[in-house]
Amino acid sequence: MEEIIKKLRKFAAERDWDQFHSPKNLAMALSVEVAELLEHFQWLTEAESRELAPETLGKVREEIGDVQLYLARLADQLGISPLEAALEKLEINRKKYPVDKARGKATKLT
Amino acid sequence: MEEIIKKLRKFAAERDWDQFHSPKNLAMALSVEVAELLEHFQWLTEAESRELAPETLGKVREEIGDVQLYLARLADQLGISPLEAALEKLEINRKKYPVDKARGKATKLT
Amino acid sequence: MEEIIKKLRKFAAERDWDQFHSPKNLAMALSVEVAELLEHFQWLTEAESRELAPETLGKVREEIGDVQLYLARLADQLGISPLEAALEKLEINRKKYPVDKARGKATKLT
Amino acid sequence: MEEIIKKLRKFAAERDWDQFHSPKNLAMALSVEVAELLEHFQWLTEAESRELAPETLGKVREEIGDVQLYLARLADQLGISPLEAALEKLEINRKKYPVDKARGKATKLT
Numbered sequence: 001m002e003e004i005i006k007k008l009r010k011f012a013a014e015r016d017w018d019q020f021h022s023p024k025n026l027a028m029a030l031s032v033e034v035a036e037l038l039e040h041f042q043w044l045t046e047a048e049s050r051e052l053a054p055e056t057l058g059k060v061r062e063e064i065g066d067v068q069l070y071l072a073r074l075a076d077q078l079g080i081s082p083l084e085a086a087l088e089k090l091e092i093n094r095k096k097y098p099v100d101k102a103r104g105k106a107t108k109l110t
Numbered sequence: 111m112e113e114i115i116k117k118l119r120k121f122a123a124e125r126d127w128d129q130f131h132s133p134k135n136l137a138m139a140l141s142v143e144v145a146e147l148l149e150h151f152q153w154l155t156e157a158e159s160r161e162l163a164p165e166t167l168g169k170v171r172e173e174i175g176d177v178q179l180y181l182a183r184l185a186d187q188l189g190i191s192p193l194e195a196a197l198e199k200l201e202i203n204r205k206k207y208p209v210d211k212a213r214g215k216a217t218k219l220t
Numbered sequence: 221m222e223e224i225i226k227k228l229r230k231f232a233a234e235r236d237w238d239q240f241h242s243p244k245n246l247a248m249a250l251s252v253e254v255a256e257l258l259e260h261f262q263w264l265t266e267a268e269s270r271e272l273a274p275e276t277l278g279k280v281r282e283e284i285g286d287v288q289l290y291l292a293r294l295a296d297q298l299g300i301s302p303l304e305a306a307l308e309k310l311e312i313n314r315k316k317y318p319v320d321k322a323r324g325k326a327t328k329l330t
Numbered sequence: 331m332e333e334i335i336k337k338l339r340k341f342a343a344e345r346d347w348d349q350f351h352s353p354k355n356l357a358m359a360l361s362v363e364v365a366e367l368l369e370h371f372q373w374l375t376e377a378e379s380r381e382l383a384p385e386t387l388g389k390v391r392e393e394i395g396d397v398q399l400y401l402a403r404l405a406d407q408l409g410i411s412p413l414e415a416a417l418e419k420l421e422i423n424r425k426k427y428p429v430d431k432a433r434g435k436a437t438k439l440t
Contacts, residue, residue, distance in 0.1 A: 020373050035362045038362055
């Protein structure tokens with residue numbers, strides 16, 4: 001993750017893109033990338049989505065890469081570590097969805 | 111990241127949630143979490159988004175955590191490493207947006 | 221639709237909200253409202269989504285109302301009629317997806 | 331709106347697409363279309379978004395058309411009138427955001 005964040009800083013600096021990378025804009029761009037990921041799944045059944053064709057899987061992998069890049073970049077602009085934030089949120093979720101109450105129910109993960 | 115993925119597997123298994131965690135559903139949930147992040151920025155100016163109040167920053171941090179959790183979980187269900195996918199995509203982007211052509215232009219990062 | 225648009229103009233003017241209603245911000249808000257709609261469907265099977273419980277249907281109806289409001293407001297700020305734009309786009313889609321080629325295939329509607 | 335809804339029914343029936351048009355899938359597709367709209371605004375300043383170039387405006391108009399089409403189609407599959415739902419939600423919002431409290435504050439429209 002640290003390598004990704006450093007490379008993203010260099011990538012933006014070389015292209016003079018910090019001016020566009022406000023958290024507001026990066027959150028929008030993240031949202032657009034997630035939709036490009038979603039697009040691959042919109043007409044598939046759930047079962048089909050569990051067994052993607054190799055070509056689709058390759059495209060989905062690229063979109064997951066894009067989403068991770070924008071998320072890391074947005075977090076970095078706000079001084080946040082995405083992995084630490086994730087681990088802390090998982091602890092919150094653990095308390096929010098106790099095993100005995102959440103078992104087998106389609107409630108939100110987070 | 112490996113710790114997050116292992117904990118998410120345990121989290122879902124304990125709650126019998128694998129049945130709901132098809133890639134299709136997880137991509138939808140990821141999209142919903144990104145919108146909860148976006149919500150904090152929708153009425154802010156770009157300048158305001160660069161200087162969030164501590165309380166807002168705390169909430170944004172939680173949402174970034176959620177987005178990272180769902181992204182990791184989705185990637186894991188597809189056998190993809192999100193960090194490797196990100197590094198590979200960054201190389202693709204580097205070629206797609208050469209410094210001399212992309213400099214100072216508000217084109218897409220990815 | 222004209223009634224909606226006029227009421228939205230009055231609604232925003234009374235609250236001095238035109239300053240926040242740039243097309244950029246309204247597009248973000250539209251995206252957030254659509255995610256609130258999506259949230260109701262994320263863990264349902266497709267079959268379940270075709271037979272919503274009355275309470276869920278009521279909430280979904282409110283979210284559809286919100287999405288329509290933001291879409292109308294965004295279109296109005298850009299001088300666009302959403303219904304005319306829809307009818308024209310439907311003609312484009314008709315040519316893009318000829319019946320003989322598109323029949324029974326899960327391609328995009330638009 | 332009635333014309334749009336009737337044409338969409340015919341459009342889907344001719345292509346045998348009702349099988350794909352579960353509310354769950356249509357909500358996903360709506361979300362993808364909104365992101366295609368959002369994409370045009372992500373790197374613009376708010377001021378720029380108020381004065382789009384004619385070419386961009388034309389593309390934005392098409393995306394607004396697509397969003398309206400999917401929204402109408404989704405609502406129809408659920409037996410909901412999007413315009414009635416919007417008018418009713420506007421009344422709810424009027425009470426939720428009384429003029430004296432909401433004036434000049436960047437709270438949510440809905």
